[in-house]
Amino acid sequence: ISNCHLSLPTARTRQVMGEFGHVYEQQYAVALFNSVRFEIEGGGGPQSQLLHRKNPLEDRSIFSGGLFQYLEENKRWRNRFVFVADTYNISFYENKVAHERSLHPKGTINCAGYKALTSMEEYLELINTSLPGIKAKVGSGPFVKCATQFPLILWHPYARHHYFCVLTEKEQKKWHAVLQDCVRHSNNGLSEECRVQTPAFTDAMRLHRQAQGHYGTWDMMCGGPPQILANLVMETLHPELRNLIGPRLKGKIQQRQRNWMLISEAVYKQVLSQTQAQYEALVQTCEVEISRLDAVLRTDMDQIITSKEHVSGKIRALVLPRAEQLLRGSVQPFLSSILEALMEPTSRGFSEVRDVFFRELVEVSKNTLNGGGKDKLGEHMEKISMLAFHPVKMQSCYEKVEQLNLEGLQQRFDVSSPSVFIQRAQILMREQMDNAVYTFEHLLHQSLEGKVQGGEDLCKTIHCCQDRVLKKYDYDSSTVRKKFFREAVLQIIIPYMLKQLSPSFHLVRLTEYMHYIGTGVPLGTLPMLSDLPRFQELIFEDFSQFILVENVFEEVVLQSVTKDIMMAVKEAAVQKKHNLYRDSMILTNSDPNLHLLGENPSVDWATQYRGGNEEPEGALGGGGQSSRRRRQVVSMIQLDEMGPLPYESCLEVPGVDFIPEEGEMEEVEVKAQEPKEQETPTEPDPPKEPDSSDSVQEIRYHSKPVVEMMVSASEEDLAVLTNGTGTLEDWKEEEVTLITTVVEEMHRKSPQWMSAPQEVNEQLVETGSPDQEAEGGLQEKGEAAIEGKGEEDEAAIKNAIQEIEIAVQEEDGERITECAVDSDSEPGDTALHE
Template sequence: MGDVVSSHLDEGRREMITARTRDAMKEFGDVYEQQYAVALFNSVRYEIEGGGGTQSQLLHRKDPLAGRSIFSGNLFQYLEENRKWRNRFVSVPNSYNINLYESKTAHDRGLHPKVTINCAGYKALASMEEYMELINNSLPGIKAKVGNHPFIKCATQFPLILWHPYAHHHYFCVMTEKEHKKWHAVLQDCVRHSNNAGLSEDCTVQTPAFTDSVRLHRQAKGHYGTWDMMCGEPPQILANLVMETLHPELRNVIGPRLKGKLQQRQRNWMLISDAVYKQVLSQTTGQYEALVEACEAQKSPLDARLRTDMDQIITSKEHVNSKIRALVLPKAEQLLRTSVQPYISSILEALMEPTSRGFSEVRDVFFRELVEISKNSINGGGKDKLGEHMERLSMLAFHPVKMQSCYEKVEELNLEGLQQRFDVSNPSVFISRAQILMREQMDNAVYTFEQLLNQSLEAQGEENMVKTIQRCQDRVLKKYDYDSSTVRKKFFREALLQIIIPYMLQQLSPSCSPELPRFKELIFEDFSRFLLVENMFEEVVLQSVTKDIMMAVKEAAVQRRHNLYRDSIILTNSDPNLHLLGETPGVDWAAKFGGEEPDGSVEAEERGSGRRRKQVVSMIQLDGFTLPYESCLEVPGVELIPEEDAEACKEEDQEDEEEEELGLHEDPKSPDSVNEIRDLINPVVEVVLPVTEEGKSDVTNGTEQTGGTIVMEDGVQEEVTHVTTVVDDRPRKSLRDKTSPQTILKQLVGSKKQEVDKEEAAIKNAIEEIEIAVREDDGERVAEEPAAESDGESSPPPVPHSRSRDDSGFQSPTNEGPDDGELQPITNGLNGADKVVDPAEVEVILA
């Protein structure tokens, strides 16, 4: 594969890519330096003048994922170098990067992962059909046939694919549908978080400077409207910015030169695209860091000048704004009346319907979790159970599987018919933003409930727990309803501006932009770094449409169709005591109530530190379970992946115990099991009973419990506890019945009786010979008639055949067999007690 990349990306072409990236970064850098000063001016002005706005009713957690990891488990990864599947242990820490390890042992030992995936810009696909639809559009001028097969053969029917328009693709698969849903939700959450984690809203200078610079840079290239590759860290976004124009050019040049079948050409182009992206990303990373460092070095003198001349700068800006407004406002209002106002309500309705359903689902999920906690209290679950429930609740917002139903509501957002008119490339920008806001609101509600409940428990104790939970629940839900309304209205306004403003700028720029340079003469040179006519032109356009957008959102709130509060309802500082709780640290519920680690928070040790991290999502993996596939794989069997089911664990343990009882483990072991120890303490009597082919089906291997005693040959009574049956395939004489321990005992007594009869008969014959000899010699002795001749057989208590019997096969003459016709009772008491047990109830361990 390296030959394919090197042959199409020779030294000359790599130098061309380097030059194009350097030129793009130079253009972006010039814009960024200008926008950095403007953003600093806006930040200082906001700090001095203060900003209004409604206050959030819910508390905000500062670092919700501290000491947490998201998920870990086993996946099968496709290795492109040998086109095989390999089992990998995957860990998702709180950074949401995906770390792939050779095995769980490597992860636990703190070794570096073999692969680390930053999911910014990716899409998490759950089927090969989705993937092939994207792949078949990767090369121009090539139309793939319907049902065209991919260049990889998935090992199972549950694939998971991370697709990127420029970077390397990653292929995984799992064994069960349950795993598939859970892993897909986790991967989607990794993508969602990585896409939105690069630009922090807390950076009041760098973030607006960067976003405005990217937007202005794209507008200079003729790209207005939303951009769905505004994903990840700034260097990644800049790499996407360069690739936006470079990638199509290289594809048109290199694509026709690729050789081989369609699948091979697609694969080769992906390798080439990934190599180009890596080269561009390495350049943008270094150059952006240098650019930010240079701007930060000038921040202090610029800040000092701003604070000194703030009044004069504001006055100068208002004067220039009035001049630009006189030029732009008539044209903007005309465009607004004819091409924008008729569509505002339609855009707003398309945004509101799925977004409101999503926020309503957040409320329902939160409410259901609180109901479970109340049920636990009613049923007397105790403090340990309450601690477990609260531990799970604390991470509810970051549980991708539990939040999936909320996210799916927003994914129904559809701007079809409006995208072409307003140049909205993809609604994913708004979907992702709404989902992030939903997660924030869920965490705020959970954190507020935690603080209120903890405060109530400390003040009132644990009596009337259900009422305490109910009061805290009602209080939090009211605050959530208000904050949810506020957040949604702000989201709707921002989304409408993101859709409408680029369209208006695109329509007004041809006529207004040539007039803007003359306004620069009205700005003092000392203030020229903070006042840019391009920014003031956009502000005028923004002001022209803001009134209509605000009215549309206000009318929607008055209708109350989507549970929006009216703007007249303001709850500022309605609960000042609550916000004092926001300064207190989070509650460690497991430590507070002494509860064990809940099922949804499996602990995994963090590499490089002594801390232990709690996992948000439970693993689908049994403790100690090791997949046999530690090397490259063929298609694995479904039965090799364990399910997340405690019953399955119990059944497996029971099977192991049964195997130990039956002696199926061939390797010698120490007597660890109960059965082995019992065998050492209690004597074991071995008796082989024949079974015919007809009766073999009625006899099965197994052990049954019973009660009784048996007299050993040394006269000691031993208690019988178990009878174990082992079936031998060798042909034996048939038994009439061998389906119960009672029948086994009867056979045991009968066979023992026959052996005793033979021994007794031999003894009798010897006695007779001695008596005859005595009569012949003395003639005085009278032969006795043996009792056996008249009665048949004597019947003393039976003694089983033991391991310590004499090698000759004979036993003492006193051990006479029982009578054939009747089973004699056997004593079952301790120390020779007279307790009598029916012999049919006595059972013997058969090994």
């Protein structure tokens, strides 16, 4: 890659940030004016009937467990402990012990802009379009060979892709739901609590893209401001670099795709670091002016509002006739179709939320009626309190909304995809579920406080609180849905109308027309521009930074369609199939003191109703964020008819012999055709850790005397096992450098080993019978290891030495530590070193 290509990202970032920064500074003053005006005048919609929880995930984590992760550095699969915190960032560690000790993670993924995939076919469809003019042949595989048939892939158009896999379909579904929730949360948009920065950023981003000719929704408007700005830069930079660098890439198609993805990742990292620094400097520059601007606003607010209304009237007289003509001819005929496409799946989703909430409470009532009492009630309420943030239980609700389809309307109204509306509806569903659960918790806790009730009375109390909450949910969900429909229709229609009206009025960037003043160009010769300078002259110079003609024009267009949209939503509310309340129906507040309960802290059901001594299932360390143990929302994965699994999900990394890499396919096919001896042992020995060509321990087996101790241990003995360093004294004469303690646990076997006896036989540790005494087995293993040293093939030793040098460079001394059993770790974890 030439120096010109390397400097192009920096130059393009500087250009885009310069253009965006000019618009942002203008919109920052406008947003500050709107914020102060709202503070003075007040306003807002109808009051919510349900309570709202401020910090629902306090002292919680979403999920954790083991996954196979593909490491692109050495093209190998490794077992990683994955932890999803309350921030929905995905962190992966070397193992569970590293996480519990609050060590730094191996990596962290911010899921903004990603897509969670569950098949290689979906992934191939996306990466085959990454390079222009290059299409993979039918049946050709990707450059990543999945270790199992249950992959999990995080795909991003610019950033690094992440590859995971699991052993069972059940694990795949649960992990996929968790990953989708992480993506959904990260794409939720900017915080509405920032009443100045957020509207200033979103308006500046919209106006900047409109100036470039891009109207309508944008799928990459996700993540924080630096990420969105990096996506904005990459929107034009990525295709340009692809056309410049793509033809120069050499090798097979898979290798070219891989190299291009590495280049794209490096460029995106560079752009993201630059947008981060430049955006922070831009915000700091604007915040310096806040005190001065705020003083002007609070002093002259009445005059500013009067001036703006005067300018709005002039622009409305000019724009409204053309806007109404466009509305009647091109928008009104499609309003009902747009609303129908939005309402059907959204209403089914909110109805499913209600059903899931109802079913969970019915289960609580059943268990309480069967003699569970308050102790059992506390256990069930502890789980229900996090129902909204349980991605697996909420999956049926989310799937209803995913059926939203705007086909036929997308092309006409320039809607890139319905994903923006789907994710927004899903976030609203989660909020309503949490509000319902939180309100039910407080009502039930208030009813039970200081009272002793039996099973039937307790069940009646639950039903009473349940009915009150469902009524409030019906009202609030109707209000939230109608607001969502209005906003979604505006997001579809307004960009379309602006795109049609802007060429007529040349109002894409009104502020730029001020450059014509004083240039000698007759303004009357410019079409439709004779009144624009007069509009700007109507605004006092001191108020010009708070009133922009460009914003006023958009507000006029917005006002022209708002009335029709409101009427369309009201007509839809009459239809029973949508389950919407009419606006004339006002729910009387039967709980006047209910909102006072929202000021109370969340109910700790585990402490108050179960004594607080039991450790909740899935309790984990804080991942370096807190020394307190967090309660996990999603329960650990347990395979059917299996005991608790080490690393909570996966057993061992599959041997690399089962994962052929690129260029090795032909060798694998030849080996597959060779006949193999079939062995069917009645009781297979416990498998050792899978062989790997880059394993430090394997090379030591080839080059040094190795002693393996077969010790029959019960579960009580597992807790007191040590790393066996005390036995070194007895083997000094043999120069033993490694002692491995292998503990038999026949009830914990991976389904992978059970389903492939031929592969198991190739990797089983050659030990004696399980009933053999430890002393005799120890002596035989030592003699076998010493005799085997002289019989090793020279070629195998040379290859092993070359591979160990690579392994030592990659993971330094970490694997040496992993070869011994850590005396501080849990027994279940010691059998899972890579």
